[in-house]
Amino acid sequence: MEITFAGKRALVTGAGKGIGRATALALARCGAEVMAVTRTQADLDSLLLECPSVRPVCVDLGDWGATEEALREAGRHVDLLVNNAACAMLQPFLEVTPDQFKKIYTFKETVYRGTGGSIVNISSQASQCALRDHTVYCATKGALDMLTKVxxxxxxxxxxRVNSVNPTVVMTEMGKLGWSDPNKASTMTSRIPLGRFAEVEDVVNSILFLxxxxxxxxxxxxxxxxxxxxxC
Incomplete structure (x- = not known):
């Protein structure tokens, strides 16, 4: 099944690393004009070396004013949006602080320009199944799922159209933060019928389809x- 985005303009948040970066590159290969948004200039610089056609946007999405300005300068409407920017701060319920909730919820807001198109929010299996020491992560992903429906x-x-993809653990840098220990990883992979974590390409292919x-x-x-x- 061939997918093309020729003539489409895409915006990918959190495009500096992991799933976001791979998605931006895949969209470019499929013919889209891609705006890659991240707060780390060094990540944008390396992305441009890999794919010079990508349009870089360096901004912290936690700063509403700066985000509005950066996207205003980006120009005309967006046809495709991948809401991928996120952070992972793992802690038990009794150790959660208000700042941690505020910081993670900030990454769940959607920026969109134009009429007609498709939005994909990057959620997680943690939105639908409680995971130990993932209090804020599970709560915010659950909120993102309901935001997707609304x-x-x-x-x-x-x-x-607005949909979300809900991966299991993907061994990006963020995934390694919580699951690099083999003993802990086995507690999860033993509950996955296919017996493994997801590859980045597994998630990107689902994003492209949606x-x-x-x-x-x-x-x-x-x-x-x-x-x-x-x-299961």
Missing amino acids: MALELGPYQI LSDKSSMTNGVTLPVDGGFLA
Whole structure:
């Protein structure tokens, strides 16, 4: 199944590393004009070396004013949005601080320009299954899933589809933060019928499908990319 985004303009947040970076590169290979948003200039510099056609936008999405200004300068409307920017701060419920909730919730806001198109929010299996020491992470991913559904309801009349992908652990730098220890990792992989964590490409392929016209009647779904974890 061939997917093309020729003539489309895409915006990917958190595009400096991991899933966001791989998604930006995949969209460019599929013909999209890609704006890559991250707060780390060094990541943008290396991304441009790998794919010079990408348009870099260096901004901290936690700064609303700076974000508005940066995206205003980016120009005309966006057809495709991948809401990927996130951070991981792991802690037990009794050790959660208000600042941790505030910081992570900040990354769940959507920026969109234009009419018609597709939005994909990057969620997690943790939105639907409690994980020890992931209090804030689980709570915010659960909120993101419901935000996805409300956005699908309210933006559907404008022909804007909104879906989320909900991966199991992906061994990006963020994934390694919580799951690099083999003993801890085995407690998760033993519960995944396929017996392994996800590769970045597994998630990117699902994102591309949901962004594309191949999923033109798919709206408001939370798509597990988890090897069967949530099914069991």
